[in-house]
Amino acid sequence: MNELAIRKDGDIPASSFGELKLVPPSALQNLTLPQAERTLLGFELPTVARLYQQMILIRLVEERLLELFSQGLLFGTTHTSIGQEANAVGVINALDRDRDIVWSNHRCHGHFIAYSGEVEGLIAEIMGRVTGICGGRGGSQHLCFRNFHSNGIQGGIAPVAVGCALARKDEGAVAVVFLGDGTMGEGAVYESLNLASVFGAPVLFVVEDNEIAQTTPKNLTVSGSIIARAEPFGIRTFAYDGNDPVEICELAQEAVGYVRAEGRPCWLYLRTERIGPHSKGDDTRPALRLEQARARDPIPPMRQRVADFEEIDAFCRSTVDRAVESAAAAAMARG
Amino acid sequence: MRVVESINRALHDLMEADLQLVVMGEDVLDPYGGAFKVTKGLSTAYQDRVWTTPISEGGIVGMATGMALKGRPVIVELMFGDFIALAADQIINHAAKFRWMYNDQVEVPIIIRAPMGGRRGYGPTHSQSLEKHFCGVPGLTVSATHEYADPGALLHRALASRSPHLIIENKVMYSRPVFGAAALPRPPDADIVILTYGGCVEHAVAAAKKLVEEEEIATTVVAVEQLSPFPCEDVLSQVGRCSRVVAVEEGSPGWGFASECARALIGRVRHFSALAGPDHPIPSSREWEDDLLPGVDAIQAACIDLFKKG
Ligand SMILES: Cc1ncc(C[n+]2csc(CCOP(=O)(O)OP(=O)(O)O)c2C)c(N)n1
Ligand SMILES: [Mg+2]
Numbered sequence: 001m002n003e004l005a006i007r008k009d010g011d012i013p014a015s016s017f018g019e020l021k022l023v024p025p026s027a028l029q030n031l032t033l034p035q036a037e038r039t040l041l042g043f044e045l046p047t048v049a050r051l052y053q054q055m056i057l058i059r060l061v062e063e064r065l066l067e068l069f070s071q072g073l074l075f076g077t078t079h080t081s082i083g084q085e086a087n088a089v090g091v092i093n094a095l096d097r098d099r100d101i102v103w104s105n106h107r108c109h110g111h112f113i114a115y116s117g118e119v120e121g122l123i124a125e126i127m128g129r130v131t132g133i134c135g136g137r138g139g140s141q142h143l144c145f146r147n148f149h150s151n152g153i154q155g156g157i158a159p160v161a162v163g164c165a166l167a168r169k170d171e172g173a174v175a176v177v178f179l180g181d182g183t184m185g186e187g188a189v190y191e192s193l194n195l196a197s198v199f200g201a202p203v204l205f206v207v208e209d210n211e212i213a214q215t216t217p218k219n220l221t222v223s224g225s226i227i228a229r230a231e232p233f234g235i236r237t238f239a240y241d242g243n244d245p246v247e248i249c250e251l252a253q254e255a256v257g258y259v260r261a262e263g264r265p266c267w268l269y270l271r272t273e274r275i276g277p278h279s280k281g282d283d284t285r286p287a288l289r290l291e292q293a294r295a296r297d298p299i300p301p302m303r304q305r306v307a308d309f310e311e312i313d314a315f316c317r318s319t320v321d322r323a324v325e326s327a328a329a330a331a332m333a334r335g
Numbered sequence: 336m337r338v339v340e341s342i343n344r345a346l347h348d349l350m351e352a353d354l355q356l357v358v359m360g361e362d363v364l365d366p367y368g369g370a371f372k373v374t375k376g377l378s379t380a381y382q383d384r385v386w387t388t389p390i391s392e393g394g395i396v397g398m399a400t401g402m403a404l405k406g407r408p409v410i411v412e413l414m415f416g417d418f419i420a421l422a423a424d425q426i427i428n429h430a431a432k433f434r435w436m437y438n439d440q441v442e443v444p445i446i447i448r449a450p451m452g453g454r455r456g457y458g459p460t461h462s463q464s465l466e467k468h469f470c471g472v473p474g475l476t477v478s479a480t481h482e483y484a485d486p487g488a489l490l491h492r493a494l495a496s497r498s499p500h501l502i503i504e505n506k507v508m509y510s511r512p513v514f515g516a517a518a519l520p521r522p523p524d525a526d527i528v529i530l531t532y533g534g535c536v537e538h539a540v541a542a543a544k545k546l547v548e549e550e551e552i553a554t555t556v557v558a559v560e561q562l563s564p565f566p567c568e569d570v571l572s573q574v575g576r577c578s579r580v581v582a583v584e585e586g587s588p589g590w591g592f593a594s595e596c597a598r599a600l601i602g603r604v605r606h607f608s609a610l611a612g613p614d615h616p617i618p619s620s621r622e623w624e625d626d627l628l629p630g631v632d633a634i635q636a637a638c639i640d641l642f643k644k645g
Contacts, residue, residue: 163400164404
């Protein structure tokens with residue numbers, strides 16, 4: 001296997017968590033806060049605290065979304081990434097937000113928040129308000145903000161991401177596309193691997209393997225090895241099993257660095273757990289399996305590492321409260 | 336100039352004018368220059384921007400959509416229009432969706448060129464006219480070129496619009512001369528108007544000539560270039576006060592061009608009839624194809640029938 005780097009929880013001693021290199025994020029420019037004040041994505045914080053803040057922000061937004069749903073304030077569908085936040089912040093923080101491109105799928109809120117910090121625009125979008133990030137046209141699965149895009153068609157985003165990567169290759173940009181284990185069944189994924197390799201597209205395929213697709217466990221739908229899928233296409237592969245955002249970010253930086261430097265695609269496999277339902281109230285997994293998923297919740301271990309996590313939590317919670325309030329006050333999109 | 340040359344010329348001009356433009360498709364490189372030779376010379380002149388692709392119609396259209404989204408317009412050639420079925424998801428759920436669903440924050444300048452139609456004996460999976468399945472998709476413009484328009488100019492307009500276009504070409508038409516709009520029969524006070532598009536236009540024109548010469552039935556041919564969104568106003572004004580309309584298309588009957596014409600003409604004409612291809616696959620046998628696809632004789636007969644109704 002080509003450059004396969006499977007790491008397990010605890011393989012890496014805490015002391016090796018260095019400060020991550022981050023390009024000044026463009027999202028910062030839009031915030032009206034003075035530099036010294038808190039930013040929503042925690043750009044002023046040290047790495048561990050920053051990643052924690054982004055994770056808890058995602059968690060609180062999505063828990064609130066489920067609440068709003070049960071109160072009848074949301075409609076359609078909304079896929080939360082509760083349990084998978086470490087992937088979102090790990091991968092997105094390895095990117096250059098000024099030029100890199102992100103393609104996400106139905107489960108896109110976490111990726112979106114980590115990229116943009118646009119909590120209010122997201123909540124308003126999902127509530128169908130004119131102030132939503134797409135004016136209430138797209139909703140939960142169809143987001144667009146600068147170079148972030150998502151679409152609710154499994155697999156279809158993969159060739160589009162390849163094209164985006166090729167279009168911006170000369171500028172040194174990298175495109176990332178998020179896929180799930182269930183989406184390994186879509187032919188578009190394999191056409192994309194071939195196209196990306198043949199044309200030398202700087203695209204990072206990220207597979208978030210939570211071992212389930214909607215209600216169907218992986219063993220009923222996915223044959224062979226997900227990790228080994230890209231290598232025969234001549235695509236360098238990284239794999240990780242651990243749910244630690246700092247480790248994921250380091251690995252993603254290595255992968256992104258390779259993609260950018262070589263102008264080649266890369267396959268990054270991340271074993272993860274979906275703690276929440278697929279959408280809402282549709283979790284059919286047995287209690288034991290759910291317990292196993294919850295045991296890998298990435299938030300509690302991070303709280304051990306961030307001294308002032310309560311302060312961060314309070315900051316994020318009030319942000320979410322305000323976002324919901326202002327979204328609810330905005331007009332419904334009616335065209 | 337022949338139709339294939341008009342399109343080829345336009346491709347060269349567009350490549351010359353827009354240094355971001357990429358042309359891609361299966362077997363498009365010289366010396367072959369594409370299955371119907373439409374891209375001939377292009378890869379020699381613009382080596383870096385003419386890409387031969389894997390046999391991945393969905394993947395290619397998706398990749399082209401991504402490129403277009405990030406500022407590099409693409410013209411995709413589908414080898415046979417029939418293969419567009421494999422790209423349906425990319426066209427409908429990606430290329431045509433992005434601009435509107437992302438609240439007009441993006442544009443997708445992509446053109447998909449698809450050679451359609453029968454009469455070459457290619458059989459059931461290489462002879463179809465599948466365009467109707469892509470008509471009525473919001474965000475997608477579908478046009479069909481013909482020899483009484485300017486095939487090259489259509490490409491120029493499509494690219495200038497910076498939005499997704501599907502352009503239907505016709506395999507038989509490639510080798511025909513471009514006559515231009517002035518050559519279409521448009522007698523004053525026509526007895527009948529034939530509404531048609533694409534590969535059927537030449538048959539309608541031949542039928543119109545015979546109708547005048549043999550039956551003294553003055554027949555106008557309206558060759559519709561843009562299929563979707565359907566140009567209702569333009570079609571109505573071209574039909575004018577004529578009370579008899581025959582709609583002719585090569586694809587399967589129903590849910591298609593004739594239905595759309597009828598919708599546009601509700602309450603405007605007294606007599607309307609429709610001609611289409613068979614409601615089963617296109618046979619490989621050349622003669623059988625000619626029996627089934629609406630040709631000069633069938634169009635002439637349909638017009639006479641309608642004329643007799645008063
Ligand atoms: C083409 C397509 N088929 C089916 C669906 C319905 N659907 C939405 S999410 C999903 C499961 C996806 O599973 P996976 O790829 O593992 O991602 P996860 O939900 O676990 O994040 C399904 C079947 C869809 N959105 N698109
Ligand atoms: Mg899954």
